[in-house]
Amino acid sequence: MTQALVNVPAKAKRGEAIEIKTLISHPMETGYRHDTNGAAIPRDIIHTFVARYNGEEVFRADLHPAIAANPFITFFTVATESGVIELTWTLDHGEPVTQKANIIVE
Amino acid sequence: MRLSPSPRGPLLKPGAVGWAKRRRRVPTTSDRGGHGASRLSPPYGPLLAGMASVVSCLLISTLLAAEIPQNERRSGTAFMSRDTQAMQEDDRANPGMLAVLDGEALWNQAPAGAKACAGCHGDASSSMKGVAARYPAFAEARGRPIDLEQRINLCRTEHQHAPPLAWEARELLALTAYVANQSRGMPITAGMDERTRPFVEAGRSLYNRRQGQLDLSCAQCHDDNWGKRLAGSVIPQAHPTGYPEYRLEWQSIGSLQRRLRSCTFGVRAEQLPYGAPEQVDLELYLMWRARGMPLETPAVRP
Numbered sequence: 001m002t003q004a005l006v007n008v009p010a011k012a013k014r015g016e017a018i019e020i021k022t023l024i025s026h027p028m029e030t031g032y033r034h035d036t037n038g039a040a041i042p043r044d045i046i047h048t049f050v051a052r053y054n055g056e057e058v059f060r061a062d063l064h065p066a067i068a069a070n071p072f073i074t075f076f077t078v079a080t081e082s083g084v085i086e087l088t089w090t091l092d093h094g095e096p097v098t099q100k101a102n103i104i105v106e
Numbered sequence: 107m108r109l110s111p112s113p114r115g116p117l118l119k120p121g122a123v124g125w126a127k128r129r130r131r132v133p134t135t136s137d138r139g140g141h142g143a144s145r146l147s148p149p150y151g152p153l154l155a156g157m158a159s160v161v162s163c164l165l166i167s168t169l170l171a172a173e174i175p176q177n178e179r180r181s182g183t184a185f186m187s188r189d190t191q192a193m194q195e196d197d198r199a200n201p202g203m204l205a206v207l208d209g210e211a212l213w214n215q216a217p218a219g220a221k222a223c224a225g226c227h228g229d230a231s232s233s234m235k236g237v238a239a240r241y242p243a244f245a246e247a248r249g250r251p252i253d254l255e256q257r258i259n260l261c262r263t264e265h266q267h268a269p270p271l272a273w274e275a276r277e278l279l280a281l282t283a284y285v286a287n288q289s290r291g292m293p294i295t296a297g298m299d300e301r302t303r304p305f306v307e308a309g310r311s312l313y314n315r316r317q318g319q320l321d322l323s324c325a326q327c328h329d330d331n332w333g334k335r336l337a338g339s340v341i342p343q344a345h346p347t348g349y350p351e352y353r354l355e356w357q358s359i360g361s362l363q364r365r366l367r368s369c370t371f372g373v374r375a376e377q378l379p380y381g382a383p384e385q386v387d388l389e390l391y392l393m394w395r396a397r398g399m400p401l402e403t404p405a406v407r408p
Contacts, residue, residue, distance in 0.1 A: 003207040007198035025204040028357075069357035070201045 002026065002094075006087060008101035012079035020051065020059075021074040024089055024097065030065035048090040049073055054083040079105045172329050174343055181399060182342040182407055185333070190354070194406040202283060202352035202404025205276075205359040209284025212277055220266040223281070230288050238286035239294050239401050242390040244301040250383060251305050251390050254282050255361060273380035279359050283350045286403035294347070294401060297394025309391025312384055318375030324388075339408065345396035346389065348405020359404060362389050 007021040024046065031043025043065060051059040058077045082105045089097045183191055193199050213230055216222035227233040242251040245260070252260065258281050259270040271278035297306045313324045327336065328344035335341065349362040356364075363385050367377045378385045 001208055001211060003204045005198050005203060005207070021198055023199060023201060023204065025201075025208070068354075070204060072199060072201070 002097050004087075004089070004097055004099050006099045006101050008085050008103055010102070011104045011106065014079060014105050016079045017076050018079050018103075019074060019076050020085065020087075021072070022049075022087055022099075023070065023072045025070050026089075026091070028063075028065070028067055028069045028071065032065065044092050046071060046089045046091050048088075050088045050090075051075065051077070052086045052088075053077060054081060055086075079103065081105055172325070174329055174332070176398075179345060179396070179399060180343055181345055181347045181402065183348075183402065183405065185340045185342045186406075186408060190406055190408055194348075194402070200352070200404060200406055202350070202359055202406060205280045205283040205350065205352075206287045206404060208276070208280035209282070209287075212281050213284055217262075217266050217268040220268060223261070226265065230285065234285045234288040236289050236292050236295075238289040238403065239292045240296050240298070242296060242302075242305075242386050242393065244299050251302050251386055253362070253386050253389050254285060255363075256381065256386070258282060258285070274361060274364060279350050279361065282361070283359060283404050286350065286401065289401045290403055291400050293398045294393055294396050297390055297397065302390060302394075305387050306391050306394045308384075309387035309389070309394075312388050313391055318370070318373035320373040322373045324369070344392060345399055346392045347396055347399050348402035348407070350403065351405040351407050353407050355408065362392075 003025045005023040009018050012018045026046050027044065028046065029041055029044040031041070031045075033041045035041055045065055045067070046063050049059075049061040049063065049071075050057060059075045061073060063071060082103060085101050085103055087099045087101075091097070183194060186194075193201075197203050210230075213223045216225065224230070238254055241257065242253040243257070244250070245252045245257070247260070255273070255278055258278065262268045263270050271281075296302075316323045316326075324344065327341050332341050332343045346362050346365075349365070350359050351365075352359045353365075363380050366385055366388055367380075370377045
């Protein structure tokens with residue numbers, strides 16, 4: 001069960017820099033480890049994170065095996081218009097995880 | 107209600123664990139069997155032996171004072187960096203909250219052919235409030251205290267007729283974290299029940315027992331040397347205020363039993379299996395020792 005916690009300010013002033021904080025549960029298995037029987041544990045990570053603000057990409061991150069489990073990603077963007085901030089984590093295995101948050105810009 | 111004040115009981119047995127080595131080279135009657143005194147000529151012997159017993163009384167009184175006074179107790183949070191404290195305080199940055207969310211989903215999800223936890227207990231925010239603060243608690247069915255994980259599994263096997271969850275399984279940790287989170291901020295009351303008293307005492311004696319290749323007791327680090335450093339890490343006072351907790355080192359949430367096993371490994375002693383009665387006694391003693399301190403689940407620790 002993948003859980004994501006997203007913190008987007010509900011309201012902001014136009015032109016203000018806002019901080020967006022995201023946390024997602026994921027083991028971030030590196031692919032370099034072996035289990036107790038010596039068998040390789042296959043890589044299973046989140047490899048891409050994308051943030052779109054009213055459909056326009058405002059932030060992107062490539063993630064690699066050295067990133068710890070449950071990645072916490074935080075970034076700033078400028079509040080331009082009221083609308084939706086859509087955050088997408090793309091995984092090695094399984095469907096991408098998407099979370100949406102509304103923001104009101106005054 | 108408090109238990110009788112015999113805090114470091116097991117350490118005070120003549121020639122037994124602990125104090126002889128810790129207060130090394132002080133010749134006392136119990137420590138050296140009185141050899142120091144008997145080697146001297148008769149007039150001085152009894153005098154010195156008397157002095158030695160005064161010294162040993164003084165030592166005993168300092169040892170009794172070694173248990174951390176109530177007003178000097180500090181949660182592990184106080185020993186962390188400001189960054190880690192901030193991570194714990196912000197529910198949107200605390201990775202332990204991911205387990206709490208998981209637990210909430212499991213609380214409402216019924217195993218095949220049975221009721222969900224919510225089916226009997228309803229809304230956890232009222233029914234489970236304060237529960238974690240009194241665990242490990244005495245279970246009539248077992249005739250001894252059980253911890254919160256064991257209680258959840260007992261409920262699963264007896265009422266939901268489902269197989270018990272494995273120790274440290276994601277589901278068990280999630281449910282425990284969700285239940286314990288309902289008591290966040292409430293004072294710990296475990297060990298106040300009369301029936302748990304002998305088990306608190308058993309836990310205390312384990313806590314004070316030297317063990318492993320390093321020959322260390324829990325008390326030697328966590329009562330006598332808290333606040334100092336062990337390699338790069340600050341030694342905390344070992345108050346289990348935030349379990350299950352998220353350890354950055356583990357990159358996951360884990361139980362108090364896991365933490366106890368890590369410490370046992372650290373002193374190179376034989377680890378007790380998960381669910382061993384001794385582990386629960388130790389959990390109970392530690393919770394009783396932290397009585398009155400607020401619960402912080404899910405805590406974040408380095």
